[in-house]
Amino acid sequence: MSEFLRVLENEVQIVALSFMAIVYIVRLLWMFHFTASQENTTPVGNSKAGISYSMMNVVMPWTMESTRTHWPFYIQFVIFHLGVILGIAATFIIPYGPGLFEIKSVVILFQIVLTAATVVGIIRLIRRITNPVMRLISTPDDYFSLVLMTLFFASGVFAVPNTYQVSEWPLILFFMMTTFFLIYVPFSKISHYLYYPFTRYFLGKTMGHRGVFPRKTGGEMPAGLQ
Amino acid sequence: MLNLPLDIHEQEKAVEENIPSVKEGRLKTYSPDGENVKKLLSLLKTRLTRQVVGSMVGCVHCGMCTDSCHYALARPDDPTMAPAYKADQIRRIFKKHFDWTGRIVPWWVHADDPKDDEDLNRLKNIVFGTCTGCRRCTFNCPMGVDTATLVRLTRGLLSELGIVPEGVFQVSRDQWETGNQMAVSEQDYIDTIEWMEEESQDELEDPSLRIPIDKEDCDFMYTVNPREIKYDPRSLGAAAKIFHLAGESWTMPKWGWDMTNFGLFSGDDKLGGFVARNLYEAAKRLRAKRIVISECGHGYRSSRWEGYNWGKYKQDIPSESVLITLIRYINEGRIKVDPSKNSLPITFHDSCNIARSGDLTEEPRWLLQRLCTDFREMHPNRADNFCCTGGGGALSMVEYKPLRMEVAKIKADQLAATGAKIVCTICHNCIDGLTDVIKHYQLDMKVVQILELVENALVLPKK
Numbered sequence: 001m002s003e004f005l006r007v008l009e010n011e012v013q014i015v016a017l018s019f020m021a022i023v024y025i026v027r028l029l030w031m032f033h034f035t036a037s038q039e040n041t042t043p044v045g046n047s048k049a050g051i052s053y054s055m056m057n058v059v060m061p062w063t064m065e066s067t068r069t070h071w072p073f074y075i076q077f078v079i080f081h082l083g084v085i086l087g088i089a090a091t092f093i094i095p096y097g098p099g100l101f102e103i104k105s106v107v108i109l110f111q112i113v114l115t116a117a118t119v120v121g122i123i124r125l126i127r128r129i130t131n132p133v134m135r136l137i138s139t140p141d142d143y144f145s146l147v148l149m150t151l152f153f154a155s156g157v158f159a160v161p162n163t164y165q166v167s168e169w170p171l172i173l174f175f176m177m178t179t180f181f182l183i184y185v186p187f188s189k190i191s192h193y194l195y196y197p198f199t200r201y202f203l204g205k206t207m208g209h210r211g212v213f214p215r216k217t218g219g220e221m222p223a224g225l226q
Numbered sequence: 227m228l229n230l231p232l233d234i235h236e237q238e239k240a241v242e243e244n245i246p247s248v249k250e251g252r253l254k255t256y257s258p259d260g261e262n263v264k265k266l267l268s269l270l271k272t273r274l275t276r277q278v279v280g281s282m283v284g285c286v287h288c289g290m291c292t293d294s295c296h297y298a299l300a301r302p303d304d305p306t307m308a309p310a311y312k313a314d315q316i317r318r319i320f321k322k323h324f325d326w327t328g329r330i331v332p333w334w335v336h337a338d339d340p341k342d343d344e345d346l347n348r349l350k351n352i353v354f355g356t357c358t359g360c361r362r363c364t365f366n367c368p369m370g371v372d373t374a375t376l377v378r379l380t381r382g383l384l385s386e387l388g389i390v391p392e393g394v395f396q397v398s399r400d401q402w403e404t405g406n407q408m409a410v411s412e413q414d415y416i417d418t419i420e421w422m423e424e425e426s427q428d429e430l431e432d433p434s435l436r437i438p439i440d441k442e443d444c445d446f447m448y449t450v451n452p453r454e455i456k457y458d459p460r461s462l463g464a465a466a467k468i469f470h471l472a473g474e475s476w477t478m479p480k481w482g483w484d485m486t487n488f489g490l491f492s493g494d495d496k497l498g499g500f501v502a503r504n505l506y507e508a509a510k511r512l513r514a515k516r517i518v519i520s521e522c523g524h525g526y527r528s529s530r531w532e533g534y535n536w537g538k539y540k541q542d543i544p545s546e547s548v549l550i551t552l553i554r555y556i557n558e559g560r561i562k563v564d565p566s567k568n569s570l571p572i573t574f575h576d577s578c579n580i581a582r583s584g585d586l587t588e589e590p591r592w593l594l595q596r597l598c599t600d601f602r603e604m605h606p607n608r609a610d611n612f613c614c615t616g617g618g619g620a621l622s623m624v625e626y627k628p629l630r631m632e633v634a635k636i637k638a639d640q641l642a643a644t645g646a647k648i649v650c651t652i653c654h655n656c657i658d659g660l661t662d663v664i665k666h667y668q669l670d671m672k673v674v675q676i677l678e679l680v681e682n683a684l685v686l687p688k689k
Contacts, residue, residue, distance in 0.1 A: 037276075037277055039535065057368070065610050067368065135305070187326060195283050195369070196370070200370035203370040210585045211585035215609055
């Protein structure tokens with residue numbers, strides 16, 4: 001392995017990761033400096049149950065009409081985010097646990113998921129360009145982030161075999177993209193995962209307090225009889 | 227895209243008359259001094275809570291909210307009806323001033339400032355004219371972004387600048403000036419109550435029936451929608467008969483009886499707090515053990531939930547919807563009902579403010595199963611139900627009615643599919659909203675409320 005690739009996989013990643021962590025800490029402090037609204041009413045339901053329900057909605061597609069009636073979109077969401085998880089995992093496995101990628105089935109699994117995520121990325125890009133609503137609401141950041149993610153998945157397909165003896169370019173490309181990601185992500189829409197706990201927590205807390213979450217489906221005991 | 231000009235005729239009249247709410251600065255009027263954009267930005271800064279900021283930064287523009295909005299569904303070729311687009315109109319201002327990327331490279335994230343009052347008027351048309359704040363998009367957002375809250379926040383900012391539809395100004399004025407949104411005078415209020423008391427006595431042939439006013443130490447204080455006093459007091463008469471038959475100890479307050487709250491629609495938390503506090507303080511003054519809220523979607527949401535927070539008033543007296551009171555009566559055998567007296571097929575329309583922002587979905591159904599013989603569920607229902615199209619104060623904004631009727635097709639199709647002859651709802655706004663839909667789409671249906679069905683099904687004790 002060349003010195004350039006070794007530094008790129010290790011020191012550069014650590015510096016970029018530290019940068020991202022610092023920016024995220026500042027971002028969280030910024031979020032927390034805004035005052036949270038206070039609740040002055042007596043509860044009907046349970047805030048904690050509402051928060052759990054709200055947070056778990058990501059794995060309960062049947063609870064929202066938007067995912068229940070657009071299940072192909074939900075499947076795309078799952079594949080895309082599995083790609084994210086495995087892509088990020090690969091950035092750690094390659095430098096710190098390369099033995100895992102010596103197992104052929106693991107490499108194939110990663111390649112299948114990353115390929116599927118690449119395809120989903122392309123589908124999403126087409127949707128964003130061709131659907132009038134999506135075109136209207138999309139910002140340059142939306143397009144750029146999606147293209148970037150799709151390229152990251154694609155580069156990951158070639159990087160996970162970790163065959164630097166044959167050619168270092170797939171790995172150089174993959175880790176250069178990762179470096180760029182770590183620096184760019186905190187300033188882009190990709191950092192939505194940082195905000196997800198906030199939005200879902202507050203929605204769940206309010207709706208849980210009022211007894212709206214967990215959603216009622218029929219057959220629950222009416223309030224006057226409890 | 228709606229392009230309606232700002233009409234300030236009523237505002238000018240209010241300034242000319244020097245009415246107290248304007249004079250004291252509680253009700254804001256439009257000033258073309260060129261400072262409105264600046265004022266909006268400084269106001270926005272003061273309104274940012276952690277909840278609001280989460281919804282400002284959390285949207286990923288996935289577009290999943292689009293199919294949840296009845297405006298967007300009814301106008302599939304108009305992308306400006308998408309909830310994400312509507313929320314982006316305030317989000318872009320937030321990004322320009324509070325978001326790192328938006329401040330440095332605004333074009334990259336579509337961050338932008340309104341240029342002038344023309345832009346603010348355009349914003350007014352979007353947040354007041356193309357959204358009823360039904361929260362259906364919020365419930366369908368995978369991220370939990372509360373678009374309805376952002377719309378209400380924007381409405382509130384514009385209300386502070388007097389850049390609001392005429393109807394919103396008028397109703398806000400009436401509620402500030404008289405304590406109720408239909409400017410019912412105290413004398414009219416008392417006369418109507420006395421009239422309903424006599425009517426109810428005659429119908430039950432029982433002169434001991436009373437509608438007490440300002441009676442202290444009762445089991446509950448009953449609060450109503452001014453529409454019940456001004457236009458349709460039958461629901462008050464029905465309630466009086468039911469409470470009397472149940473042997474209830476109750477009263478109505480002379481002041482603080484309006485459980486509706488236009489602050490919810492105008493986004494004005496100060497108005498919201500003022501109206502809500504009137505009600506809570508009336509209950510305290512009368513030493514009522516409970517507050518019972520008559521059938522009204524936004525009234526229930528405002529009085530039971532939001533009002534305490536707007537008014538920074540720690541809840542000290544329990545409050546409940548009259549539905550819960552009715553369930554208790556039937557369950558305890560304090561009143562008897564015969565479902566065969568309501569034999570026409572009935573469906574139920576869930577009010578947005580109660581199903582999505584309140585807590586009552588099973589309660590009306592429990593009652594309906596005991597009040598009629600042919601109950602037919604509407605689909606989708608409960609928290610997935612579509613708005614009656616009259617929510618968010620839309621009924622007071624006549625200029626947007628053509629669009630409202632156009633997008634009401636979604637509700638009309640939903641109603642027609644039930645095959646019911648009666649649609650029951652627990653909201654006065656929904657009554658008017660649904661009546662408009664039924665008339666416009668020529669559906670063979672009528673709208674009723676639970677109290678009316680209970681009254682109709684009552685089995686009177688033998689004398």
